[in-house]
Structure formats: C-alpha cells, structure tokens
Amino acid sequence: MDYLIYFKPIFYAVSIIFLVALLSGALVRKGVITELDIKSLSHITIYLLLPCLIFSKIIQSFKPAEFTYWWLMPLLAFAMIGLGILIASLLYIGKIKENKANIAIAAFMNANYMVLPIGQLAFPEQFDLFTTYVFLFVLGVNPALWSLGKYMITSSNGTKLNVRGLLTPPFVANIIAVLIVLIGVHKFIPDYFMKPIDFIGSAAIPVATIVLGATIGSISLKKIPPIFDIIKVVSTKLILLPLLVILILINTKLPQINLLLADLLVIQASVAPATQIIIQAKKYGGNVQHIGGMMFVTYCICMLTIPMWFTFWKYLLENFN
Numbered sequence: 001m002d003y004l005i006y007f008k009p010i011f012y013a014v015s016i017i018f019l020v021a022l023l024s025g026a027l028v029r030k031g032v033i034t035e036l037d038i039k040s041l042s043h044i045t046i047y048l049l050l051p052c053l054i055f056s057k058i059i060q061s062f063k064p065a066e067f068t069y070w071w072l073m074p075l076l077a078f079a080m081i082g083l084g085i086l087i088a089s090l091l092y093i094g095k096i097k098e099n100k101a102n103i104a105i106a107a108f109m110n111a112n113y114m115v116l117p118i119g120q121l122a123f124p125e126q127f128d129l130f131t132t133y134v135f136l137f138v139l140g141v142n143p144a145l146w147s148l149g150k151y152m153i154t155s156s157n158g159t160k161l162n163v164r165g166l167l168t169p170p171f172v173a174n175i176i177a178v179l180i181v182l183i184g185v186h187k188f189i190p191d192y193f194m195k196p197i198d199f200i201g202s203a204a205i206p207v208a209t210i211v212l213g214a215t216i217g218s219i220s221l222k223k224i225p226p227i228f229d230i231i232k233v234v235s236t237k238l239i240l241l242p243l244l245v246i247l248i249l250i251n252t253k254l255p256q257i258n259l260l261l262a263d264l265l266v267i268q269a270s271v272a273p274a275t276q277i278i279i280q281a282k283k284y285g286g287n288v289q290h291i292g293g294m295m296f297v298t299y300c301i302c303m304l305t306i307p308m309w310f311t312f313w314k315y316l317l318e319n320f321n
Contacts (some may be wrong), residue, residue, distance in 0.1 A: 007307040009121030013114055014303045017209060024213035033214055041211050042282040045204060051173035053201030054142060056194060058177035059186045061135050070136055077140025080269060081107050083244065088236040101286060102229055104152035105294050106236035108274040111141040113205055115267055126260055133264050139178065145274055146171035153277055154284040212275045215282060219292040230297055237273060238302055242309040245269035250316050270309045272302040
C-alpha cells in the first residue's frame with residue numbers, strides 16, 4: 001500500500017485554511033478588514049450562520065432508523081474529548097484553573113471543517129458514508145464545544161459555568177434539530193422553509209474560515225505562546241491523543257467490522273483544534289492573541305502529524321491485525 005497518498009489530501013485540506021489566513025491577515029494589516037469587521041462577522045456566524053448550518057444538516061441528514069447504534073457516535077466524541085481533557089489536565093496538574101483555555105485547545109478537535117475535505121479526497125468512493133459518520137460524531141462535539149468548551153475558553157474573562165451561559169445559538173440549534181428528528185416532526189417541514197435555512201447555513205464554513213484566517217493571520221508572531229504551553233498542547237492534541245486512540249482501536253474488532261469508521265476515529269483524534277474556538281474567544285471574550293498563536297502553531301504542525309499517524313495506523317493494521 002502506498003501510504004504517501006494520504007499526505008496529498010490532508011496537506012490540501014489544511015493548506016486551504018493557511019491560504020485564507022494569509023489573505024485575510026494581509027487584508028487586516030492593510031486596514032481593509034478592521035477589528036470591527038471581524039467582530040461583526042463573528043456575531044453573524046454565531047447567531048445566524050452556524051445555527052442555520054447545524055439545523056439544516058441535522059434535519060436533512062440525520063436518519064436514526066438507518067443506524068441503530070447512532071447514539072454511540074456522539075458518545076465516542078464525548079469520550080475522545082474527555083480523554084484529551086484528562087491528558088492535558090495531567091500535564092497542567094496543579095495549574096488547571098488558570099490553563100482552562102489551553103486544555104480546551106488540546107481537547108476539542110476540528111471535527112467538521114478539516115475532516116470533511118480530508119474524507120472527500122482520501123475516501124472518494126465512500127464519501128457519502130464517511131460524511132454520515134462525521135455528522136453523527138459532530139452531534140457530540142457541537143454541544144460539548146458550545147457549552148463546556150465555551151466556558152473553558154472564556155472563563156478567564158469572568159465567564160462562569162451556568163445554564164444560561166450554555167444556551168448559545170449553535171448549541172440550542174443542535175438540540176432542537178435532534179429532538180425534531182427523533183420525534184418525527186421533520187417530515188412535515190416544507191421545502192420552502194428549509195431551503196432558505198440551508199442557503200444561509202452554506203455560508204457558515206467560508207465565513208468562519210475568514211474569521212479564523214483574519215484572526216490568526218493578524219497575530220503577531222513576536223508574541224507566540226510560551227514554549228512550555230506549546231509543548232503541552234501539541235503533545236496532547238497531536239501526539240498523545242492520536243497515539244492512545246490508535247492503540248485502543250488496534251486492540252478492538254472495530255477495524256474488521258467497520259474499517260471506514262475506525263479510519264475516521266483516527267483522523268478525528270489527529271486533527272487540529274476546532275476553528276470555532278477562535279470565534280468563541282472573539283465573541284464572548286478570551287485571550288485572542290494567545291489562542292490565535294496556539295492555533296497557528298498547531299495547524300502548522302498538524303500538516304505533518306495527521307498523515308504520520310494515519311500512516312502508522314495503516315502500518316499496524318497490515319502487520320499486527
């Protein structure tokens with residue numbers, strides 16, 4: 001098997017974000033895009049675009065009858081995020097409270113925006129099924145990211161964990177849409193109602209990428225995060241977490257039962273931090289310079305670590321399974 005074929009799609013998917021970051025960052029430095037513009041785009045993304053995207057995709061794609069054990073996918077997402085939080089917390093033992101943001105960056109993965117382009121290029125013949133698995137996995141990531149993740153990212157700004165604070169528009173849209181599908185009411189929603197929502201939601205990914213790119217691209221490289229924080233976050237997100245997930249999977253029967261799903265879990269464990277973390281920091285408060293710098297570093301490194309771990313995964317399957 002030619003393992004190098006996985007480098008091209010992964011590099012391409014990550015390079016898109018970097019190209020947008022370079023362009024958006026240049027526009028910010030030239031004054032074409034201002035800080036007010038970025039804040040406005042963040043506001044629109046959180047209150048309109050992301051809720052529409054989440055709602056439309058769940059209503060249209062979520063088919064619990066076709067996947068008897070669909071509920072296991074969100075649980076796997078919770079477990080993977082929890083494992084990341086545990087690893088990072090151990091590295092920050094004794095200083096967990098003041099490092100919640102670093103722990104969140106190390107634990108919450110870019111489960112959608114980065115994984116889907118990788119799947120489209122690496123698994124073209126199975127992409128529809130791959131997308132379904134990603135969608136079910138994201139059912140667990142989104143609520144966790146927009147509740148616990150938001151608290152961890154913004155708590156240094158005085159944010160406290162409370163019920164009202166958890167009810168962000170993306171989180172509410174996720175829960176409402178899932179309930180609508182489970183009850184069966186989605187069958188009665190007319191197309192003329194769903195099409196505008198789907199149309200608006202389709203702008204979420206490019207706009208969110210622009211916000212990410214403008215923020216990261218404008219970050220001063222002279223003020224990168226402390227080296228020990230970088231080491232701890234990178235060690236958790238890009239080294240220890242994928243390694244543990246691979247070791248767990250190789251000792252189960254999942255690769256024989258559903259190889260595509262096992263491949264997806266390896267990719268989910270290996271990808272860079274969630275892009276929406278930077279949007280949360282911009283909108284709800286947080287150390288944007290620190291978070292942006294950390295995101296920049298992790299995205300640079302993951303261009304090599306993702307294909308490295310996937311190659312290692314395939315090697316283990318061929319030689320020890």
